[in-house]
């Protein structure tokens with residue numbers, strides 16, 4: 001089982017499109033896990049039928065039991081997150097669920113047993129069959145929720161279970177990572193066998209990718225790289241090459257900037273199925289470079 | 297609305313890479329020509345707004361820390377009450393040794409408050425830094441999450457606290473629809489959703505709308521990299537009674553300038569003026 005994650009730091013760098021095309025390239029020997037639980041998109045192009053969907057419950061939300069509460073206000077100052085407020089007029093105490101982190105500190109100080117908790121439903125995960133006869137796992141965190149790291153762990157765990165049931169041991173788990181470098185990204189890439197860094201060849205994209213490299217170093221992940229949208233700035237392109245050399249990150253391919261990519265997407269096609277043979281062949285050679293690198 | 301009143305506007309999008317930062321930076325730059333304006337980049341995992349202001353001067357950099365608990369073993373009776381009470385399983389204790397898992401700890405202080413021996417005290421942990429710049433008349437502030445830290449939300453809260461007041465406070469939100477994004481739009485007056493007309497962009501726009509509808513009263517949509525997929529977004533928008541305030545075209549030339557971290561929407565001052573007027577009108 002080879003776990004390979006595509007990450008870029010910056011959003012819109014081509015992560016999902018490239019992961020999808022790689023998945024299509026590897027085919028039935030692989031499954032896809034979309035770990036961008038904030039805004040999972042891969043299913044839009046890939047899903048054919050949902051096989052399983054289950055709620056994701058994590059942590060607690062606390063609430064005031066009105067019948068016991070005497071509005072003494074002891075809980076207000078103990079809450080480190082400013083979630084508890086007293087209404088100026090009615091004096092009623094309430095907990096704002098958006099701010100409550102579910103720590104329970106308020107419960108400890110309430111003399112009247114007026115604070116109760118409920119398990120926190122914070123999203124759903126989905127297992128689906130795909131248009132290319134594979135399986136995909138993805139999830140959706142409820143807007144405003146804060147447990148993305150845990151949900152990412154869960155979809156990865158589900159993915160591994162399915163993989164073990166369906167696929168011969170030398171197959172691939174392909175992970176489409178969330179943007180950023182925080183908790184969800186780290187949950188998505190930690191422990192993978194390979195990280196493929198997608199560097200958008202723009203100043204922002206390069207800046208963001210360098211931060212992912214820092215995180216990958218801390219997590220000790222073998223890293224490969226693809227440069228996307230190259231050719232927009234020559235000086236930047238060469239700066240990126242220098243960086244990759246300095247950090248010893250193998251470059252498996254370069255994708256030139258081309259307005260056509262969005263048109264392919266708008267036809268709801270995979271990049272690798274593009275009618276433009278240049279685009280198609282370039283991707284195929286990049287992907288075979290990745291496979292050669294991994295399987296050599 | 298008079299100029300003395302503060303107006304907070306957040307630029308957000310469900311999907312990353314829609315051009316949120318481009319539109320936000322240009323809008324702030326445009327406003328700063330005539331009014332006291334601050335641009336606050338809340339995408340602390342990947343702050344990119346300041347890059348576009350080549351003539352920026354750094355005014356201040358400040359390390360941000362948070363309190364994390366630890367135990368004074370001299371005072372601790374190893375009763376394990378803190379272990380039982382921590383809802384995040386951030387403390388482990390075995391016989392007379394203990395370990396804190398700080399990546400799980402939320403700094404809620406419950407352990408410290410509950411300890412019968414007063415054995416828990418706070419350490420400081422670096423979570424990143426806050427940076428302030430001046431570019432012409434524009435004040436810019438952003439945060440840089442330390443690589444390896446998971447304290448995105450705390451750092452966003454720190455970046456949001458401004459010491460001066462501005463007529464316009466323009467926020468560049470982090471991507472997504474979960475906690476960091478909601479944190480960035482809570483208590484703003486207006487949210488501009490920047491949408492990219494592709495199937496992915498459309499789907500993420502719908503998620504973002506779901507969030508803004510719950511969180512703020514006033515909001516509108518700007519379509520960026522306008523193209524063949526616009527009509528799908530526009531018919532959805534008009535069917536639901538939403539509003540597309542403005543559209544920005546797609547051009548390879550813009551992409552080039554963007555790549556070099558240069559301004560490219562200066563020719564769109566009229567569009568910026570219309571966005572501004574729309575916001576003022578609604579408020």
Ligand code: SF4
Pocket residue numbers: 062078079080081082083084095099100101102103104105106107404
């Ligand atoms: S559980 Fe914690 S975060 Fe929630 S209201 Fe009580 S003290 Fe505040």
Ligand code: SF4
Pocket residue numbers: 103365381382383384385386387396400401402403404405406407408
């Ligand atoms: S501060 Fe809160 S989250 Fe951190 S260890 Fe103590 S009880 Fe657990």
